[in-house]
Amino acid sequence: MTLRIFVPSDAAALSMGANAVATAVQAEIESRGMDAVLVRNGSRGLLWLEPLLEIETPDGRIGYGPVAAADVTTILAAGAAGAHPRKLGRVDAIPYLANQQRLTFERCGITDPLSLDEYSVHGGLKGLRRALDMTPADIVKEVIDSGLRGRGGAGFPTGIKWRTVLQTEAPQKYIVCNADEGDSGTFSDRMLMEGDPFALIEGMAIAGIATGASKGYVYIRSEYPHAFAQFNRAIAVAREKNLLGRGILGSSRDFDLEARLGAGAYICGEETSLLESLEGKRGQIRFKPPLPAISGLFAKPTVVNNAISLATVPVILAKGGGFYRDFGMGRSRGTMPLQLAGNIKRGGLVERAFGLTLREIIEGFGGGTWSGRPVRAVQVGGPLGAYWPTSLFDVPLDYEAFAAKGGMIGHGGIVVFDDTVDLAKQARFAFHFCAIESCGKCTPCRIGARRGAETMDKIMRGERVVQNIELVHDLCETMRDGSLCALGGLTPMPVVSAMEHFPEDFDRGAAHRAAAE
Amino acid sequence: MLKKHSPHFHDDWDPESARGIIEQYKGLEGPLLPILNALQERFGHLGDPAVRLVAEILNLTRAEVHGVVSFYHDYRREPAGRHVIKVCRAEACQSMGCEDLVGRLERALGIHLSETTHDRRVTLEEVYCLGNCALSPSAMVDGELLGRASEEKILAAVGEQA
Secondary structure, eight states: OOEEEEOOOOHHHHTTTHHHHHHHHHHHHHHHTOSEEEEOOOOOSOGGGOSOEEEEETTEEEEEOSOOGGGHHHHHHHTTTSOOTTEEEEGGGSHHHHTOOOSTTSSTTTSOTTOHHHHHHTTTTHHHHHHHTSOHHHHHHHHHHHTOBOTTTTOOBHHHHHHHHHHSOOSOOEEEEEEOOOSTTOOHHHHHHHHOHHHHHHHHHHHHHHHTOOEEEEEEOTTOHHHHHHHHHHHHHHHHTTSSBSSGGGSSOOBEEEEEEOOSOGGGGSHHHHHHHHTTSOOOOOOSSSOTTTSOGGGSOEEEEEHHHHHHHHHHHHHOHHHHHTSEETTEESEEEEEEEESOTTOEEEEEETTOBHHIIIIIITOSOSSSSOEEEEEESGGGSOEEEGGGTTSBSOHHHHHHTTOOOTTOEEEEEETTOOHHHHHHHHHHHHHHHOOSSSHHHHHHHHHHHHHHHHHHHTSSHHHHHHHHHHHHHHHHHHOSSHHHHHTHHHHHHHHHHOGGGTOHHHHHHHHHO | OOOTTOTTTTTTOOHHHHHHHHHHHTTSSSOHHHHHHHHHHHHSSOOHHHHHHHHHHHTOOHHHHHHHHHHSTTOOSSOOOSEEEEEEOSHHHHTTTHHHHHHHHHHHHTOOTTEEOTTSOEEEEEESOOSOGGGOSOEEETTEEESSOOHHHHHHHTTOOO
């Protein structure tokens, strides 16, 4: 049997030299005349091990990582049974992976991302085939029953959005996938689009059938050129194999989709800005109401869902809403693909049912900091998420539990900082980022962000610290309550949490006084 | 920095090929971003003639097209250097010392962020998140992603010695 050797084409793997490894593998296969084939898979999400090379054996896939091109000759000479310093053993037995519950990322890193046959063999298309035999209302009900909430960050029940679109009559409706994954510390949309793109295509097709939409758009940020290229290749395969187009999978239903590239604007991750951008305009947010579900893209009823939400739909339809709902805790049902990032020893993607604590994730999976210094702070939920100290590490991953402590899960990004972090700098950055990315439509965000950064500068210089901190609190209240969207409305979250949990970093007056004496 | 009206400004501007690009995409729903992306990819920037031509063919005002071009960080009104280095300055990369990396690159290249070297060889820019946050700090050099980026790695990618 032909031996299969895997080297990921995921952008993170490429960033560590995966293409050079792949070239070396190909050269070795040819020069040794091996009966072997190189497969460019997605990433398993064990990113500190990239490039992760795998050799398939009857006893499972044997991994090596991180691999350099120079290691390839000795790895292939030793063979999967032999010893090698880079050998990791069976990849699926590595605790980081073995301790996960992969539903959305079930196939990512395992299959050839562009082989629809392999997708199908590994459980793909079951959900869509089942949906094609169901009424739209039943599909929507299945998604509502699953308890799936928007994985982009807002956590709004996905099925409820679908129901509104289904119930709104219109000659044309749209499914829009938000893949404008701008939060620092997140990469799950990217990994999925590169590693298992058919899951997203299938999820969007199911959404189309459920709501009566025949056209979909995937809005991918321009910082993801590899994901955009890979997703377009997947669309071409899907059209050729009738997963997209007229009469999908031999049914009477039509659904097609198009990937669109952004042009660098964090705000386009906000759903109404994204719609404006797709229409070819400045990405300025819209007033709500009307909701996009009623009047969205080109004023037509539009489902706008995050890529992970949509890619989770196939498993829900394949195994039933109840199966998915049985994972998780409280009102946070199912699994969450978390992304461990920043100053972390073992960074990567961890998909687990809701309910795990931050400590279990950061210490258990992550193994502490990359620098080896103590963890001091963690920011969960992207640039608009709270900065937390280690004393909050026993809070379980759950939308409500996080909100109760003044934080949010957002899109599941966890950025770890060691004890060299200056939280006053981080708070200033939150304002600065908001100022750079504000669409300019509302005053609290457009002006507030600038005044906030200036006031933080004063605090950091030790000027009237007590009064200026009070001023920042006041400004944060205005931004939170007065901004039109989450950018201005949530910028206070990192700022206020940093001031609350790390007051010593803001008390520059004391430091300056000491220096003056 | 390159002056706005330098002789290089519209060097490779080719109205016929630009028209072809615009015609290719103008049938799309919401064609403006795909057109601007394609024009910038072809010509490296979106100068006044590009803005005028897009406005004319799509029947928009130049102000509308300019408004879109100026809104998005990616669009350039002037050409960049032959190599473009984008260094991520978002939180995950901050936690791994990207500010220090930016400082080193600025010193090595003798320019600040958003500037191009005098020989027009390298443009240095900031970016907020490349989605490679488990392998920070990250940078993108001419569209290629670099993880665990260092001054040496980045300068080697543009053919400079650290």
